[in-house]
Amino acid sequence: MFRIEPRGYPSRFWSLGSPILAIALTILVTGVIFAAMGQEPLVAVYTFLIAPLLEHNGLAALAIRAAPLIMIGVGLSLCYRTNVWNIGAEGQFTLGAISGGGLALTFPDAPAELLFPGMLALGVIGGMFWAAIPAWLRTRYNANEILTSLMLHYIAGLLLVYLVTGPWKDPHGFGFPQSALFSSTATTPIIVPGTGVHLGCALAPLLAAIAWLVLNKSVLGFKLRVVGQAPRAARFAGFNEDRLIWTAMLISGGLAGLAGILEVAGPVGQLTTTISPGYGFSAVIVAFLGRLDPIGAVFAGLLLALSYLGGDAAQIDLGLPNAVTGIFQGILLFFLLGCDLLIRYRIKRVRPNPAVTLTGIAE
C-alpha cells in the first residue's frame, strides 16, 4: 500500500519535474490512443508534436498561435494565484477586439501613429471593462466570478454577432456577417517580413517577464500571492482583499483584451463572428501548465500552440479527426494536476498495518 504524506515545504525538484513528468505521461497515453485508432504510435506522435515545427514557416505559425495564448495565460496565472477564478477570458478577448476594432472602423483614415496605439489602448480597456463586471459583482454582491465571467463570455460573443450583422456590417460586403477590412494604418505591424510574425509575438514574452517581476519582486505581487494562499493572514495584515480581486481581474482582463485586438488587427484583419478558436479557454490550461507562473506560461503557451498545429497536421497527413487536439489538452491537464501532488506531498510505501490510518486513498 502507499500512503500520501505532506512535505514540510514544496519540493523544488518536483516543481520543475512534475510538468515534465506530466508531458511524458500525456505523450505516452496519447500514443496509446493513436495506436487504438490504428495508427503507428511513434509516427503519429511525431506528426502531432514534431513535424509541425519542421514545416515551412512552422515556427512562425507556432509563434502566431502562441502569442494570444501566452498573453491571456500570463494574466490568468496572476489571477489564479490570487485565488480569483476568471474563466471568461474568451469574452474579455472578444471585448478587446470589439473596442479596438470599433476605433479602427470609425477612423479608418487616422494616421497609424495615433490609430494603432489608440486601438491597443481601447482593446486593453475593453478587456478590463468586461473583467470589471465579474470583479464588481464579486466584491459588491458576492457573486461567484467563475459563473459570471463565463456567462459574460457568451454575451460578448453574441454582442459581436450583433455588431457584425448589424451596425458594423461591411457596407460593401454583400450582407455577410463581417466588418470592413481594417485600413493599413490599423494593422498590427509585422516584425519578421514574409512570415506573418507580428508585434504580439514579441509583446507576449515581454509581458510575461514584466508580470513575473510584478508577481515576485513587487509589494503588489506579494499581496496578491498572500491573498491567494492565505486569505486570513492577508486580512490580519490589513490588505484590502476587494482591491486585490479588482487588480487581478483587471490585469487578466486587460491582457486578454490586448490579445484580442492584436489578433483582429493582425492575422484576422477585420471583425467577424469567429475571431478566436477558443484561445481564452485554452489559456486556462496554459496558466496551469505553466504552474501559474508567468514565465512558465510562455513555455506552456508554446506547447498548447503546438498541439493546435499538430491537430491540423494529423488531419492532413494521417486523416486523424480534429478531436485529437482537445483530448490531448484534456489529458495533459489531468496528468499535470495529478503530478502536482508530488510537489506538496510525498508518496511513501507502507506495510499494511491496521494501526495506521491509510489516509487519502482509503479511510
Added chain:
Amino acid sequence: MIFLITSLLVSIIAASTPLMLAATGELIAEKAGVLNLGVEGMMLVGAVTGFVVTHLTGSTTLGIFAAILAGAGMALIFSVLTLTVLANQIATGLALTLFGKGFSSLLGRNYVGVAGPTLPKLDIPVLSTIPFFGPVLFGHDALIYLSFAILIGTAWFLYRSHAGLILRAVGDSHAAAHALGYPVIRIRYAATLFGGGMAGLAGVYMSLSYSPMWAEDMVAGRGWIALALVVFAAWRPFWLFVGAYLFGGIMYLSLYVQGLGIPVPSALVSALPYLGTILVLVLISRDRRRIRMNQPASLGQSFHATA
C-alpha cells in the same frame, strides 16, 4: 389559444429537463463539498454513449444505463484526481470539460448524421386526452417523470434521511465529519459519481429525446447553466426546480419572441438566458447570510486527513 399555451408549456418542460437532471446531480456533489465544473463534459460523454449504445443494441433502456455509467466514469476520473491525488477541483473540472468535448466527438465520429431511435412518449390512454392538463402533465417521455422523481428523492435524502445528514456534515466541515469517524473521502466519491451519473442522464436526454441525434458539442453550454442553477437555488432542491424551469423557459422564450416579430436583434435576444443567469446569481448571492447558511462550508476544498 389553449392549444398554444399547452404546447408552449410542453416545449418549456422539454427545455428544462436536462438542466434539472444535471443540476440535481451537481447539487448532491456540492452538498458533499465537491465542486465539479466538468458537468458540460460529462453531459457530452453521456449523450454520445447513450446514443451509440442505443443505436447498437436497439434498446433505449440500455442506452440510458450506459449514459449514466459513462457520466459516472468521467466523474471517477475527476474523483481520483481531486479526492485521492488532491488536485485543484476548479482546474480538474475544466480539464474534464475539455477532455469530454474531445472524447465525445471522437466516440461519436461515426454516428454523426445517423438517424437514431427516439425515446418513446408514455401515452397514458385516458389521461393524456384531457384538454390542457392531459398534454401538459401526461404524454411525456419517461425521463421527464424520472427527473421529478429524482429531485423529490434527493430532497428527501438530504433532509429526511440519516445518510443525507452525514453527507451534509461532510460538505459543511470535513474535519469534524472525519473526527466523528465518517469516511469523508468515500462519501465524496459516492456523491461525485452520483453527480456524474445524473449529468450522463441529462446528456442522454439530449441525444435521445430533446434533439434525437448525436452532434458534436450538442449540449451547447447547458452544463454551465446547470452549475449556475445550483448557486441560484442556494443548494435547495425546491429552488432548483424553480430555477431549472425558469431558465428552460427563458432559453425557449428567447427564440419564441423572435417568431412574434418583436423588432429586437436576434443576437441580443439570444443573450437573455446568460444575462438572466447573471442577474439571478447577483440577486441570490448579495444576501451573504443566506449563502453562508446554505453553501456547504467545505465546498471546493481538498481534504487530506493527517494520520
Added chain:
Amino acid sequence: MDRRQFHKILGAGLISASLPSLLRPAFADGPLQVGFVYLGPVGDFGWTYQHNVGCQQAQAHFGDKVKTTYVENVPESPDSEHVIADLAAKGNKLIFTTSFGYMNYTLKVAKQYPDVFFEHCTGYMRDKNVSTYNIRFYEGRFVQGVIAGKLTKSGLVGYIGSIPVPEVVQGMNAFLLGMRSVNPTAKLKFIMINSWYDPGKEGDATKALIDQGCDIITQHTDSPTPLQTAKGRGVKAFGEATDMTKFAPDTQLTADVNDWGGYYIKRIQDVLDGKWASTDTWGGFDSGMLSMAAFANMPDDVKALAGQAVADIRSGKNKVFVGPLTDQSGKLQLPAGQVMDDGTLSGLQWLVEGVEGKLS
C-alpha cells in the same frame, strides 16, 4: 531555464526547420493532389457532408489520377489560413475552401502560392488563381414554397434561419414568392438562431414556430433536428442540403439537394487539361448542382405542380425574382416585368411583403 537558453533553443529550431523543405520530393509526377477545407465534421449530414460526397465522387471518377485530402472542423479564423497554406505547401495543386469565412484567408494564401489554383465556395472575391462557386439555393426554396402554399391550412409557414446573409434572405423571399404563386394570402414567419449548426436551438426554434401556429416548417440550418421535431409534433417539413428522408420518412415533403460532385469533377478535369481559369459559377437546377429529393407525403396534384415549378425554373421560363416586388414597408423594389440582376440578388438585404418579422 533562462531567456538566453530559450533563444538558443529557438535558434536551433530555426536551423533544423530549413532542412526538410530541401528534402521534400518534387510532386511533378504522380496523381494530381486536390485539397478540401471543411467547416464542419464530414458527418454533419448537411453542408459539409454534401461537399464530402462531391469530393468522393471526384475521387471515384478519376481513380489513380487524383489524390484528394480533406481537413474538417476548420474554424473560419486565422487557423484556416494555416490549414490552407499547409495544404498548398504539401503539394495540393487545386484547393476547395467550402465556407464563406475562408474568403480572405484563401485570397491571402493564393498570393503566396501563385501556381496553385483555389476555389472558394459562396464568396464574392476572386483573383487570377481564385475562382468562386455557389448554388442558386433560392430556386429550390421557390419550389418548396409552391408545395407549402398548397398544403398549409393555417396559412402560416415557419422558416428556421441561421444568420441573415443574402443567401438566407434570398431563400426566405423565394419561398414566399413560391407560396404566393399558389396561395396569395399565405405568410412566412422566421426565427434566426445565429448559427448554422446547433441541433438544440434548431429544435427549439421549430417548436416555437409550431407553437405560434405554423403548420409547415422549412430550415436554412444544417442538422435534421427541425425535421425530427416537426415529426414529433405531427407537422410536415422540408430537409436541407441533403435528402433527410431517413430521419423522418413520413414528414419530409422534399429537400433541396446540393450536388457539388459534377462541379468538382469538371474543375479537376480543367486542371488536368491545363485549362483552369478563374471564373464565377452560380449554378441552379439547369447546371445539375441543385436538385430536389423525391416529392413525398403530399397529394399527386401538388407533386405535379412542384415538378412543373422545377421544370419552369430549369428552362428559364421562371426567373423567380421577377417584378413587381414590394418590400415589407410596401415600397416597390423591382418594377413589373423586370428580372432582378445577379449583382442585386447576391447582396439582397430586404424582405418581400408577406414575410413577418424584421431582419436585424
